[in-house]
Amino acid sequence: MNIGTCKGAILAGLMALAGCDVGGGATSAPLRQAAMANGALTLVAPEGFCIDKRSLKPSFALLARCDTLGDPQGAYGAPLGLITVSLSTAPPDAPPITAQTLEAALSGGTVLDRRETKDAVLLRVQGTAPARKGLSATYWRGTGQVGSHLVGLAMYGTADSGATGPEGGQVLDRLMQRTRTQAAASVVVAAQAATATE
Template sequence: MNTGTSRGVLFGSILLGLAACEDFAALDLAGATTGENLALTNATLGGGMIKLVPPPGFCVDKRSLRQSFAIMARCDTLGGQLTTDAPLALITATTVKVTGPVAVSTSDFESPAEQVLQRRDDNDLALVQVRGSPPGDGMRDTYWRAAARIGNQVVGLALYEPSDGRDLGATAPALLTQMVERTHEQSVIAAVAAQDNSATAGPKPARQGFLSGLFE
């Protein structure tokens, strides 16, 4: 995949990935009020390639799940249990399959609709704070985006804070960084387990494709 194509894929599938969930604007930062438990501790995205693991205290909203999209919120707002002092926020995750030597960087987040306030390129993780139009009412117009390659998938994240809540400051990018690390670790473990299980049915294939990308 050439650079122009990769930029188009990342911009279209990650920066605008919220369009995959038509109900996003209807999801309140305060979460579920029906008493129904909508909280999932993790989810599988990207055709089974990504084991999505939210930060501590956050859960996946099962209403939002798509093949390559998910929304996360504090577990108690989704009917689950609050196990840590997690902040009130919404996190979205979008995945897109890539091939070839595609690297992510903060330049992939440049958009005329958003003003970049901060940039952080940390090895394979790109983080930006931007000012723009949040996808729902009651959210700050400044928010964080992150992207990282995990195997043959690029995972894009965004964290939105309530406009009437305290500014999370450095906590916001730290949550996204932690989530990328946890998701990468569990995705590798799941991939290795799948390879080990398949070995019982025949010779173990050469390390290529998804696993090769994970350990490069």
């Protein structure tokens, strides 16, 4: 099996894990960012990753390395893996999310590593291996808040992929950084537009 075929097989397995239809093939122009939550939030992919248009819903998106979604020049050395993003509304009086609260919410698995930044709380977990052959039982789970939305994150890959090691946590943190920066910029633009119409 050549490298291209191997990548395709791994991606198909990851997509199936996320419950996505892979029969349509890769799109010719994958998205680097996309509106979610009916336009209330813009998800911005980390470098080397793109958003699969077929997966996109108001509260869910699936991301994969850009070269597996039709942009052969867009991978930038990113690890081969799959990111899932899910949104929910944050309760107005919710306490700040910590690694301890996220760990308590896990349904199972052993926490191998914790990563807390100003943008996200991330856990590297050793759990049950996904049913799809070749996927690692080690994966990343995380969350962060953008405006009034909680952003749930997960990253899966094979055992030899950087997606399941420390690099996976860095990728998820960059996703949150870019998404929060975009949200902050949108607030500034909206404020300037409101001032201009007064």
